[in-house]
Amino acid sequence: MILICKKYKEKNESYEEVVDWLSYNNAQFEFLSGRHHYEDGKDWSIELNNTKDNSSQDFSKYKSVWFRGFLQHNTHLSSIFDTVECSNNNVAELRWRLGQEISKTNTQIFNNFKNAFQLPNPKSTKVDKFSNLRLAKNLGLEIPPSIITNSKNDLKAFFRKHKEIITKPLYETLNFEEDDSFISFKTDKIEESEIYNLPDTFFPSFFQAYIEKDIELRAFYLEREFYTMAIFSQLDPMTKVDFRNYNEDNPNRKVPYLLPKEIEEKLKRLMKELNLNTGSIDLIKSPDKKHIFLEVNPTGQFGFVSKACNYYIEEKIAKTLIKHDS
Template sequence: MTTPSVRPVLVVTNVDDPTADLVIDELHGRGVPVVRFDSGDFPATLSCSAYIGGGTTRWGGSVATPTRLAELGGVRSLYYRRPSGFTLPHLDVQDERFAITQARYGLGGVLTSLPDCLYVNHPNRIGDAEYKPAGLAVAAVCGFELPPTLITNRPDDARAFIKAEGPVIYKPLWVPLYQVEGQAQTIPVTVVEAAEIAESVAGTMHLFQALVDKVADVRVTVIGDQVFTVRIDCGLLDWRTDYSTHTYTPLAPPPDVERALHAYLRHFGLVFGAFDFTLSADGTWTFIECNPSGQWAWMEPPTGLPMTSALADLLERGTS
């Protein structure tokens, strides 16, 4: 087991995360020590001891994998990506539920309370920002243009909204793991008619949004103070459904949009955000959403934008 003499970067993510791999390779090339783990590995191959009080005013102790150990007081930054959840299948249902809550509030609580650590992003702030209603409300206050939006479980309200604002799209408020024959599926944005709204809509909340007449999509990745903006031309309603159709073009956001980007992130306490916009023929940028853990690496090769380097710079610098 090795204990880095230089303050390490913690990378918390699942085992299959090529985006994190790129950043870790960049950090290794700079000689920056990295301790990577998946919180879902606890307690099988991940352990933690933390102490405070008795004259100490901040957490001490360590977190350890089979090959790495990081002192809690010496972490320079924590890159929180997409860890898997805690699972303890060897326990019965009640014991597992109890143990998972202890892990979440114990290990999770320690990892969100590290002293002098830069979070990219802080897990609690990610949780706040992942609520689409909160994101839309903050986007409006920050000055972004928004499409008319309804979140409801009332079928009659949904039908009335579609008739008033149509054409209208439906998209999920959150996308949990959804599998068909063992394969993970993406739930695409879909145009919906009033006649398609069944009474079953009453069973949960749904997000309906007026369809924006767009000529392109825009993905803006903000990393610290740096803003990387890419126009995506593909002719698709939902560009995530077929990446082979895309043409990528770097561009600069309008000054008012760039100011609003930083205001949005400051509100949520984030240093990273992946923003999606539509671009209309008249030049209007319409805010769709911001993902505080969004993907960006696939756009780097075709555009040459140095996003991996920018993220490594942020993590290497930490709070200093």
């Protein structure tokens, strides 16, 4: 039996196509989301004592687990906060504390899958971009010069050295939606005037040297195989800094791309060190032909790579899950 861990009511075309391929191949599968454990009223327990360590739920039937997510963090348990009457500071503290409790509880839920094939292991999905950059550097991959700082003076020196710099979140990209408004924190270029307007110290933030690119690369990794796409994002001012600033009226050209074997081997070592058997890897190919590692997203989207390059990744994921469900 295959178990698909997902966010409640996940709507994603590629995810749905994997499910279609599983059905086409007559695979047996079930779904699990955080809602089952936190919000739908079903009872469960994990009991531990000197003679017992077991769960009231039988997960032993699952031989293959596809982890796409578990909770929609911006909406889960929202009913708790609808009736809370306290200051914004206390609500923020309560949300943070509750998030920590959920994280620790999830660890014990996921521990039930330890004897199954996991794509990927949920314990390996927490993104730490700076640590991943350090590991990539140690494995011989090129990386952009990077800094985490709260110092205006250090940021000014970093800017003077590299001339052009960007900032991005250290963790995952964050989106806010409110009525008809949408705000997204992605990669942004920093102008010198913005630095001079900063206070002497500010919230610690992540900056990198802006790397001029020949092409942008997205490599989807699945069990030591790469499915790589080249994105000609530098030809459009709207997507030049970050191709995720999509231009729907004039989409970037996207074509299949073959990574050099040397780069593939280093990336394989990186994924092994991160205990990841799948993920979406972002790179840049610079005008001087260097392949520069940017980041890896363990549960990144793959549909636009699959469709643009005719890789049929959805079918390959389904067959990988089926292969291990035996």
